[in-house]
Amino acid sequence: MKKTLMGMLMTLLLITTYLSGCSGESGTSESKSEDKGSSDKANALHLKVVIPHFGGDPTGTIVQQEYEKEIQNYLGTEVKIDWTRIPWAEYTEKTKVMLTSGDIPDVMLVRGQDNIIKFGEQGLFVDLSQHIDKMPNYKTYIDATGNNEQYLMNENKQLFAFYDGYTNPTDIEPSQYAAAYRLDVFQKHNIKVPTTLDELYDAAKQLKALYPDAYPVGQSEQYLEYDGILSANHTAGNIYWNGEKYVYGPTEEAYKEALIFLNMLYKEKLLDPAYWSDNMDEAKTKATSGKSFIYPLLWSGYVADFNANKQAGVTWTLAMGADNPKYGKAWKYGSEPKGKGLSNGSGLVISAKSENVEQIVKLLDYQYSDKMVDLLMWGMEGKSYEVKDGKKQFLPALIQSDDFVGELAKLGVSASMRTRPGIVFTPQERIAKYTSIPDVMFYHDGKAQMENYWFASDKYGGKESIAPMDHAPKMMFTKDESDLKANTMTPIETYVKESAVKFIKGEMDFSEWGKFQDTIKKMGDYESILKLYNDKVQQ
Structure with missing residues (x-):
């Protein structure tokens, strides 16, 4: 009180x-x-x-x-x-x-x-x-x-x-999210850095055998949940635009397959039991102490934090998300539009x-x-950036400083995201934003090198890695429509989230999948909400 x-x-x-x-x-x-x-x-x-x-x-x-x-x-x-x-x-x-x-x-x-x-x-x-x-x-x-x-x-x-x-x-449409792997450990034991879900599973099994007290696959932030696996299967854990219409991910076979894969990791003790509760502070501790070796998806900036821990002496690398060949190139998370x-x-x-x-x-x-x-x-110009070959770039002296972002912030440059001049929010010029960060380790095609993770995600992902929901038709709902959505979907989403954890942990058997789908339908008319979305696309 x-x-x-x-x-x-x-x-x-x-x-x-x-x-x-x-x-x-x-x-x-x-x-x-x-x-x-x-x-x-x-x-x-x-x-x-x-x-x-x-x-x-x-x-x-x-x-x-x-x-x-x-x-x-x-x-x-x-x-x-x-x-x-x-x-x-x-x-x-x-x-x-x-x-x-x-x-x-x-x-x-x-x-x-x-x-x-x-x-x-x-x-x-x-x-x-x-x-x-x-x-x-x-x-x-x-x-x-x-x-x-x-x-x-x-x-x-x-x-x-x-x-x-x-x-x-x-024309680039990059993402600030990627997979991450403990590169020094992978190289020490000659383990292949995964490019597919099967390779991710194989790598996790080898790491578990070498480090039995560790759980190779971890989670960095709860809001990402299973997106690294769902994106490989070209689905999502909510209502999303699939390129043609709005659908509900948890009713798709691809969603079920993602849970089956996670259940396999969990049963073999390859998936951290704290997967559903870890935040970044806890993940950082595990990433720098040999308790986690694989993150199917995380914010790319965290790798620099992991590697900056000189006492831990670890080397993490980013990489494109693991693919599921059945569905093709894994979708990037949150590709930014041009x-x-x-x-x-x-x-x-x-x-x-x-x-x-x-x-x-x-x-x-x-x-x-x-x-x-x-x-x-x-x-x-001349104080924070220069123009070279017709393109702006931040001054080399700033880029090479011990705290590049901090130096930008001292000048009041909004690309630092720490100090925001003007009456914010003002529009973000993406190239300034992308180039205002130091390069990090990025692995592709058998080698790791220092790269800008924004540009690397676009270069290595290509157009096929852009999730259709990132090009979804823009729409707005009235208050009544928003209330209807919330009243219908909130209990369904709560039930789905709880059930997903049970499926992964084996507390619900996949033979109950049909019953799970029937329960979703009984809890609320989600199909009418999909119709609401899709009708708006036609307006």
């Missing part, structure tokens, strides 16, 4: 802080832009802004300073911003109180399109569809987003947010009570211009 009361008081204090415009600590920081000495202060644009931060405050960095200069030159007036930056982990909860109270700043990031639509329809946010002619830069992102009216707007074609944008000026576009999971909104709405629209739209995207994502 005391903790709850304290949390409420802290949230109220936060609201009071941003309304009063006072300064605070960097954790939920507020800092005012410096007075630029404008001779016409009466026309100054004065804003209160609430946005998340990701560990680094951009105030005073060269990119933030250049950003402030640019927006003032573009608008032709002094711009004074009172910033409230809330840690990302706390952002949703703390801003929920602001939205519910109706007391919001001039501009804020709102997470969840359901919140954006809900509070927009209540009149809390400016309807940007009425200002579309004043948003030439943002409109290019809207136009490039498939099925944009249904995906970004409500039923009345109202647009309430500057949604999270991306731009990829190349070109420009918008994601509707969060967006910047403008308070309907704000003055100078046209100026605010103009400011936020400017953040979607190529010039500002380059500034925020790459920084400044």
Whole structure:
């Protein structure tokens, strides 16, 4: 009770802080832009802004300073911003109180399109569809987003947010996820780095014989669950787009085959019993202490963390996910699209009570211009990047430093993902993002070498590794439709998840698969939800 009361008081204090415009600590920081000495202060644009931060405050960095200069030159007036930056982990909860109270700043990031639509329809946010002619830069992102009216707007074609944008000026569609193997151990015992599920099984058996106290196959994060195996079988653990229509993965034979494979690993003690509970901290300990040797899927950046442990002295390598020849090339997890576009999971909104709405629209739209995207994502030429053979690249001195990402963050370069200048979210230029990380070990075709894991995943995976769900038609559901989905699918998904664990552990026999499918049907009309999805594709 005391903790709850304290949390409420802290949230109220936060609201009071941003309304009063006072300064605070960097954790939920507020800092005012410096007075630029404008001779016409009466026309100054004065804003209160609430946005998340990701560990680094951009105030005073060269990119933030250049950003402030640019927006003032573009608008032709002094711009004074009172910033409230809330840690990302706390952002949703703390801003929920602001939205519910109706007391919001001039501009804020709102997470969840359901919140954006809900509070927009209540009149809390400016309807940007009425200002579309004043948003030439943002409109290019809207136009490039498939099925944009249904995906970004409500039923009345109202647009309430500057949604999270991306731009990829190349043809690559890479992923930041891959398989990972303890390369030094594989090489020591002359074990083949797997390219198929059968080879993964054989490698795990050899490793178990050599290290009986270890469980060769581990899990890095619970949210990935069985995706490394499901992707090899060209299926998923939920409703997904299969390239032609939406289907429910757990009803497919390929899903059953994935569970059979995992059950085989479990029965032979090749699969870590903590597979369902391990988080990254626990996985890292096992990866560096000889308790795990194989991760069918993990975030690629973790391999650098494993190998950085000099005391452990391990060598891990990334590789493309193991294939199941029956289905072809394993799907990559979360391939990123080429070109420009918008994601509707969060967006910047403008308070309907704000003055100078046209100026605010103009400011936020400017953040979607190529010039500002380059500034925020790459920084400044000669200070953070250079142009070589017509292409931008981060300065070699930064790349070769002991902490490349940290050096980018100090400059305020958004590609660092630690320090985010401007009014975030601003569009991410993918090449800056891809090249803002150090190279890591990547294994392919019998050899391992240092490579950029984004580019390696595209180069070695090819187009056939792009999962169809990553090109799924974009759509949005009404509140009633979302409620119907949740009411129908939540009990089914809970049952499926619990049953999958039982099948893998052998607590349910695969002879009961038909009964399992019948129970899914009895628990809810999932086929009507699939019809809802597929009908929207036809709209």
